[in-house]
Amino acid sequence: MLDASEGYTTEDGRKIGGVVMEMKNITLRFGGVVAIKDISFDIREGEIRAIIGPNGAGKSSMLNVISGFYIPSEGEVWFHGSKRPQMRPYEVARQGIARTFQNIALFEGMSVLDNVMTGRLTNMKSGLISQALWKGKAEAEEVANREIAEKIIDFLEIQHIRKTPVARLPYGLKKRVELARALAAEPKLLLLDEPMAGMNVEEKEDMSRFILDVNDEFGTTIALIEHDMGVVMDLSDRVVVMDYGKKIGDGTPDEVRNNQDVIDAYLGVAHD
């Protein structure tokens, strides 16, 4: 294990900082089914960390553990140098972890702008009375947070659909709005669950560009799950490979690509 204070430099010369999140010996069971078995890895500040693996490997379960959706049966989650106690998902969100979902989880009845503004909720603290009167703190806060939300909307190039109800949008744009909502929270750690699932090549390129830009511009630490190997190998700094709930590889894309266990898991291996 690397020391929390030291980092490394990527091939393209970006400086990666200390450990933001560390998973220590995580095991997750559902009854008799072991979804994740004794997995440890870390996520460092400013890096793009991918989790890959064949179907049913436990990637999404892992993301759900990080975002507090599942409580691990064994093991510890360390965030910013301290052990995370058992907490509800909304408390995890308040710690600065935002995520998107594999099958879009937007608020369909609300406009794009309102969806993005929900991402700012953890930063808005005015009381009920102030909001009921729409005076003082509530209004100032609304405007201040609107500015941040608008910045994200500009960044992801969705200005033209700002006032459109989400239900009317096509799939690719919905994915982008969901990313906007997660980004609006200005997260310390951004979790992306298959951000490119179901997209065509062009949309994938757009999304990849946005992910790189987010990392570059805001310095956001990103952990993502993705099936498209080309995308993963291009985007990520380090990759965790899972298979049947176990970790079978961890390292830079090149290391992982040449790892025999990983090749076996993806291509299959002859059983005798």
Place this chain on the structure above:
Amino acid sequence: MFYREAGDFKTSYQQDNQTFPIRFDRYRYYIVLAVAFGIIPFLINDYWANAIMLPFLIYAIAAIGLNILTGYCGQVSLGTGGFMAVGAYACYKLMTAFPEVSMFVHVLLAGGITAIVGVLFGLPSLRIKGFYLAVATLAAQFFLVWLFNRVPWFYNYSASGQINAPERDVFGIIITGPNAPAWATYLFCLIFLTLCAVIARNLTRGTVGRKWMAIRDMDIAAEIIGVNPLKAKLTAFAVSSFFIGVSGALFFAIYLGAVEVGEVFGITKSFLVLFMVIIGGLGSIFGSFAGAAFLVLLPVVLKVVGADMLGWPTDIVAHLQLVIVGALIIVFLILEPHGLAQLWRVAKEKLRLWPFPH
């Protein structure tokens, strides 16, 4: 033609975020307010007040309350009648215990007490959803009516078991009891409706409203982005019950004057307000007004047209009303789940370009 937003530019987020972003809408709103406050009070008589205006104003408050809970936060409630009864009885107890305190205070306090009761009955909403929550609120409805019937303390041990509003005045003008002038009762209710509508609008366009709608649209995602579901649902129950309590207090003290709880605040009242919200439009403040106006006016119009003009027997007209409301509910649920408010929105979209559709 009738409705334009060309040349209406916004230069700040405050302007973009106001209640009526389009200038035309805003003027219309000021005109409606001016007519409601400045003209109608001089024209109103007892018939108009009691048959149309008072029930409309009071039901509109109740509909806004239920709309916040069901339309914005997605929590189905069938306990509206019971919560209105809480408001009515709280107001009655306050009126008789503190006769010298202003009615404004009593009505607001009655709303506050109902909010507390609403939060108590809202607690199960964290665990149960949809139909099951509806049944839980139904239990609240029956329990509350039973409570006000059975515990004599609530009706001050009166022999009839009814509660009667004593005569009270605001700034020297009598507003309860048979001697209250129509314009005073009208204005009193109108002030509360205006306040409630403005508050509801402010809440629903801000942070709290977004939390409610997030819970309504997808509660799991809402929790992931940092909404505390228990807190969001309970604030919805509290605010909604506050409005419903205010409407119950006004319904008893200003409109009816005497109330027998099982008759006035029974399950039919819960359904009536729910129908208003469904026909008017779930998740719309304007829809609450439209729904309340529609269901208050429908029997009046039917009576005038059917009984007075066409000479049909009154019982047929009364039954016809039930048939029409029932049919309308089905029609709206199938064809336009967002109710009159959505029809209005579509009409505005069309009118914006009329007579040139492209």
